[in-house]
Amino acid sequence: MLFIAFAPFGAFAFEETSKNGEYSIEDIKYYKIFDNVEIPKIMYDFRQANFEIIGEIKKEWEIEEVDVNVEYTSSKINPTGEFIRNNLFEIGKHYGIFEDNEDFLIKMNEWGTQFTKLMMKKSSEQKDKLIVQTVNALDNLDETLNLFSERLREWYSLYFPEMDSLIKKHDIYVKLVSEYGDKEEYTRTSLKKTMPSNIARTISLAAKESMGADVSEYDLEIMKNLANEINGMYEYREKLQEYLEASMKEIAPNLTKLAGASIGARLISLAGGMERLIKLPASTIQVIGAEKALFAHLRERAAPPKHGIIFQHPLIQGNPWWIHGKVARAISCKISIAIRADVFGNDISEMLFEDMNKKVEMIKEKFPEPTKKRRPRPDTRDFKGKGGPKRDDGRPRDGKPFNKPKSGEKDGKPRDGKPRGNKPFGEKPRGDRKKDDGRPRDGKPFNKPKSGEKDGNRPKPQNERTGEKRGGPPKPKMERKVIGKTSSQN
Amino acid sequence: MEKIKVKEIFSNVYGVDLGDGLKRIATKSLAPGKRVYGEKLIYSENKEYRIWNPNKSKLGAAIINGLKKMPIKKGTKVLYLGASAGTTPSHVSDISEDTIVYAVEFAPRIMREFIDSCNERINLIPILGDANRPFEYSNIVGKVDVIFEDVAQPNQAEILVKNAKWFLNKDGYAMISIKARSIDVTKNPKEIFLEQKKILIEGGFDIVDEINIEPFEKDHIMFVGIWKGN
Ligand SMILES: C[S@@+](CC[C@H](N)C(=O)[O-])C[C@H]1O[C@@H](n2cnc3c(N)ncnc32)[C@H](O)[C@@H]1O
Numbered sequence: 001m002l003f004i005a006f007a008p009f010g011a012f013a014f015e016e017t018s019k020n021g022e023y024s025i026e027d028i029k030y031y032k033i034f035d036n037v038e039i040p041k042i043m044y045d046f047r048q049a050n051f052e053i054i055g056e057i058k059k060e061w062e063i064e065e066v067d068v069n070v071e072y073t074s075s076k077i078n079p080t081g082e083f084i085r086n087n088l089f090e091i092g093k094h095y096g097i098f099e100d101n102e103d104f105l106i107k108m109n110e111w112g113t114q115f116t117k118l119m120m121k122k123s124s125e126q127k128d129k130l131i132v133q134t135v136n137a138l139d140n141l142d143e144t145l146n147l148f149s150e151r152l153r154e155w156y157s158l159y160f161p162e163m164d165s166l167i168k169k170h171d172i173y174v175k176l177v178s179e180y181g182d183k184e185e186y187t188r189t190s191l192k193k194t195m196p197s198n199i200a201r202t203i204s205l206a207a208k209e210s211m212g213a214d215v216s217e218y219d220l221e222i223m224k225n226l227a228n229e230i231n232g233m234y235e236y237r238e239k240l241q242e243y244l245e246a247s248m249k250e251i252a253p254n255l256t257k258l259a260g261a262s263i264g265a266r267l268i269s270l271a272g273g274m275e276r277l278i279k280l281p282a283s284t285i286q287v288i289g290a291e292k293a294l295f296a297h298l299r300e301r302a303a304p305p306k307h308g309i310i311f312q313h314p315l316i317q318g319n320p321w322w323i324h325g326k327v328a329r330a331i332s333c334k335i336s337i338a339i340r341a342d343v344f345g346n347d348i349s350e351m352l353f354e355d356m357n358k359k360v361e362m363i364k365e366k367f368p369e370p371t372k373k374r375r376p377r378p379d380t381r382d383f384k385g386k387g388g389p390k391r392d393d394g395r396p397r398d399g400k401p402f403n404k405p406k407s408g409e410k411d412g413k414p415r416d417g418k419p420r421g422n423k424p425f426g427e428k429p430r431g432d433r434k435k436d437d438g439r440p441r442d443g444k445p446f447n448k449p450k451s452g453e454k455d456g457n458r459p460k461p462q463n464e465r466t467g468e469k470r471g472g473p474p475k476p477k478m479e480r481k482v483i484g485k486t487s488s489q490n
Numbered sequence: 491m492e493k494i495k496v497k498e499i500f501s502n503v504y505g506v507d508l509g510d511g512l513k514r515i516a517t518k519s520l521a522p523g524k525r526v527y528g529e530k531l532i533y534s535e536n537k538e539y540r541i542w543n544p545n546k547s548k549l550g551a552a553i554i555n556g557l558k559k560m561p562i563k564k565g566t567k568v569l570y571l572g573a574s575a576g577t578t579p580s581h582v583s584d585i586s587e588d589t590i591v592y593a594v595e596f597a598p599r600i601m602r603e604f605i606d607s608c609n610e611r612i613n614l615i616p617i618l619g620d621a622n623r624p625f626e627y628s629n630i631v632g633k634v635d636v637i638f639e640d641v642a643q644p645n646q647a648e649i650l651v652k653n654a655k656w657f658l659n660k661d662g663y664a665m666i667s668i669k670a671r672s673i674d675v676t677k678n679p680k681e682i683f684l685e686q687k688k689i690l691i692e693g694g695f696d697i698v699d700e701i702n703i704e705p706f707e708k709d710h711i712m713f714v715g716i717w718k719g720n
Contacts (some may be wrong), residue, residue, distance in 0.1 A: 006629035075625040077656060085657065105590060105612045111590075112615040112630065113605060119618040123598040250599040324519060347602055416584075437657030 005071040005081035007088060008043065008111050010034050011057050014080055023083045025094055032062045033095055040114035046072055047119065121343060124251035128274045132245045135269040141237050148230045149174055150344050156223050162206040171234050178227035181220050183207040192227045206313060254338035257349035258356060259313060266309045280345050286310055286332035315360050322362050322370035330359045496534040501563035502585040503553065504539060506532065515542045515553055517584035521610035526580040528631040544706045548667040549579040549638060551706035558699050561663035561714065565589050567634040569657050571640035574600055576607040582638065583614040592631045596620045621649050624656040631657055637664045642672040647686040651693030658717045664695060670709040678707040687713060694719020
């Protein structure tokens, strides 16, 4: 029986002799010293349970016929392994691997670090597939939430039509129905617990004077059940979003710090994984998501976006329109560096984040005024604060999604801008919903091509125009829609 | 400014008097100018010391609370299980000074932070691995004089015994920090500590010290054992 075991730098074997465990270097019968640069990879292969090297070594030693006991594979300690571990430095020195103690430390540190980085890379490679799926699931969920929320609105409007125009945000609307249901229960006192008192008053008043038809308790119960289910989906969406943020911080801390979890995840998802994302130049990262948008917007005769998903970045959204292009270029450069750092396991996020902000500050200083004429395409910020709709929930509704407090990002990090899914609901011009746009509003337009189907349930561009007047930023929404489609194609 | 007084209390572990009457400890920094976890740096006789924060390090807390014998000294080889972001491992690496400290951690996210501190300390070897499966790093780690374990797992005493079989020299020491809550929230901490102690003794350790580390950590104990097993 031959006992084989591994040191970081080589493989060693000896026959068990009855020396009571008292072995010496002379007892080593066979050995193979690994090439210095291959050591981390060999450690990595072992951990991946890839033991090809053992076959190669046996061939090299011409012991294919011999009975062997290989320590690592059996998870049992063998005498060769014991001997190596007891004399790791001495054996290495004997075979000329280490010159002295310091050399030993430097090499062990280097191998350990490289090996660990390979392992981390592997773990993020697997994790980015999970992220792509999470992003897709969020998109599907958003579509479903939109669809069902609209259904609930129409249904519940038979009973309490006034609330439809009073509450713009789907999630709040759904919550109210699931909590109250009966018009009599919308009392000012209880509403005040969750919303500003003036809004509470408006709703309770509307409920009292509602022109909606009376329905039976049973009818109402059914509507409430639907609201409960949708509400549960909103809660699930929140969990998914949290999961996405945690996973992003784990696999791509640099990217997450610079772009936020949502944009970062979408970049990964659209590129088809981290590995593919690092191969893209910054200029491509700048427009990821836009190619498809162009296509979709041509079809819907809306102006094509200049930027891809990066456009949703708070540093772009929060700065004047005339520097959008420059800012987009600057941040995509930094993001491109961040992604590489993530793949190689370095955390340089603080530094990159500072650099990025500095760069944007410089651009801002350099271009305080527009140097060119505004393109006709309207920008949401034009309408900021100008007679937007009444707030329905005490939150700023228009034009500044990046000010929205986001869980987990309170510390001045870039926010994701638009938490997808929340956004469109609040913006959506509810009052226009029923406008006849010549399309069937409900049910699937089954004669439509599959890819167009999704659009059937979304507001038409004209609606979005109207939406702007009401203060909702239409552009990100269009982005969102397109990206959603794209990623589900992956 | 008060004069800073630095006095060696264990090998390479220093008591520091900043003149405010507080009991402080520190280690001589192997990577001068670098902080690992925002600790305070002080200078005495041209040497840089890192103040060891007992609120952030259980080993630091154990020393402040009167650990009788400190097994980690200059020149001890250490296997550190549950390295986390490197708070305690960095002090251990300072103490061992020119001797190897293998640091195992299994969460890739945390490893990412830890790996940066290893850059500056050549004696600190980062290993991504699961302490439950010692054979997985048996081709990297050599025999050591001390195993320090802080993994907050329900089976942590067993983990220590397993690792001792692979890596601990006979008569080598183990230090294990046990958090009652991570083993069983419903049980009385005292009972849990007794159970864990029993596992250690049956596994092959003589328990030579036990230190409660309150008020720095609640329901937390540190056992020091000598390995008689194999
Ligand atoms: C309480 S923290 C250690 C803190 C560290 N000792 C210090 O004082 O700086 C516990 C760490 O052990 C790690 N851990 C838990 N189970 C582990 C296992 N089976 N193998 C390796 N590491 C583990 C966790 O990821 C976590 O980072």
